[in-house]
Amino acid sequence: xQSVSQHNHHVILSEAASLELGCNYSYGGTVNLFWYxxxxxxxxxxLLKYFSGDPLVKGIKGxxxxxxxxxxxxxxxxxxxxxxxxxEYFCAVPTGANNLFFGTGTRLTxxx
Amino acid sequence: DSGVTQTPKHLITAxxxxxxxxxxxxxxxxSVYWYQQSLDQGLQFLIQYYNGEERAKGNILERFSxxxxxxxxxxxxxxxxxxxxxxLYFCASTQGLSVYNEQFFGPGTRLTxx
Numbered sequence: 232x233q234s235v236s237q238h239n240h241h242v243i244l245s246e247a248a249s250l251e252l253g254c255n256y257s258y259g260g261t262v263n264l265f266w267y268x269x270x271x272x273x274x275x276x277x278l279l280k281y282f283s284g285d286p287l288v289k290g291i292k293g294x295x296x297x298x299x300x301x302x303x304x305x306x307x308x309x310x311x312x313x314x315x316x317x318x319e320y321f322c323a324v325p326t327g328a329n330n331l332f333f334g335t336g337t338r339l340t341x342x343x
Numbered sequence: 344d345s346g347v348t349q350t351p352k353h354l355i356t357a358x359x360x361x362x363x364x365x366x367x368x369x370x371x372x373x374s375v376y377w378y379q380q381s382l383d384q385g386l387q388f389l390i391q392y393y394n395g396e397e398r399a400k401g402n403i404l405e406r407f408s409x410x411x412x413x414x415x416x417x418x419x420x421x422x423x424x425x426x427x428x429x430x431l432y433f434c435a436s437t438q439g440l441s442v443y444n445e446q447f448f449g450p451g452t453r454l455t456x457x
Contacts, residue, residue, distance in 0.1 A: 263443060274345050275386075275433065275448040282443070321386060325442040329399040330376065333386040 232326040233257055235264070235305075237334035244312055245342050252307040252337045254296075254322030264305040265323040265331070266296055275321065281305060292316070314343045346370065347436050347449035355455045361422040364452045368415055368436030374398075375417040376437075376446060377409055381430040392417055393440045424456045 234257045244250060256262055266278040279290025286298040296307045307320060322334040346369035356362055368375050377389040379402075388401035392411035403409075406424075411417040421428060431453050435446035 274347070274450050275435075275446075276345065277445045280445070329440070329442045330388040330391060330401055331442055331446065332388070333378075335385040 232332070233262070233324045234326075234332050235322045235324045235334045237320075237322055237337050239337045240335070241338045241340070243340045243342065246314055247311050248341075250307070250309040250312045250316070250339070252320055252322075252339070254305045254307065254334060255303050256305060256324055257303070262298070262300075263325055264296075264298065266290065266294070266305075266307050267321045267323060267333075268318050269321070269336075270318045278307070278320070312339075312341050314341045317341045345447040345449065347434060347447050349432075349434055349449035349452050351452060352450065353453045353455070355457065356424060357457055358424055358426060360424050360456075361420065362424065362454065364419040364421070364432050364434075364454075366417045366419070366434035366436075366449055368417070368434075369447050372436035372438050372447070373415060374437045374440055374444075375411055375415070376435045377403075377417070377419050378433045378435065379430045380433060380451070381427075384430075386433075389419070398440065421454070426456050429454055429456045 264281045267275045269275045281288045281298045289295045319336045321336045323331045348367045350365045373394045376391045380386045389403040391399040409419045431451045433451045435448045437444040
């Protein structure tokens with residue numbers, strides 16, 4: 232079954248710094264990928280998703296992710312982070328069993 | 344606000360006890376997913392119901408069970424609780440059956456087992 236891994240557990244950045252959070256998926260073939268975000272004290276919400284087509288996907292709040300098949304990666308990026316981007320970010324992939332496999336998450340702290 | 348509600352927000356109980364967590368999906372959503380989020384395991388899928396029927400099962404312990412009622416709300420029952428069951432329990436809903444639909448998450452129930 233498909234799975235994803237996130238190797239950055241905690242990332243600390245200053246405001247206006249650029250962000251890249253890593254997500255690697257387990258094997259090739261048809262892949263659909265999601266990034267979800269959980270702001271402090273709030274529910275998880277969808278940032279963006281990749282199903283097919285343009286490998287550069289734009290999401291909400293200025294986030295984007297690039298699907299790179301040769302690297303089995305779907306990294307999340309933002310050119311300039313804000314304090315309000317402080318949150319936990321989860322990469323996810325559908326498994327063959329009609330459910331989502333979530334990565335362990337990356338906690339982002341943005342220092343004003 | 345995602346439109347998904349969960350009650351209670353917090354639950355503190357003792358080992359060996361049984362609790363019930365409740366989830367009301369967004370209006371019109373037929374599918375409910377349950378997840379457990381703990382510090383060491385991350386976000387783990389437990390079980391999915393669609394229109395009253397169990398459709399997918401993940402890492403759900405035999406001590407745990409769930410159901411979805413005719414009004415589409417769902418309950419997760421946790422019994423013979425252990426310290427390790429302390430976690431955040433989320434439910435999510437989607438309109439259809441497919442996992443490719445965006446899932447709308449509730450605010451979660453924080454369970455503490457003492």
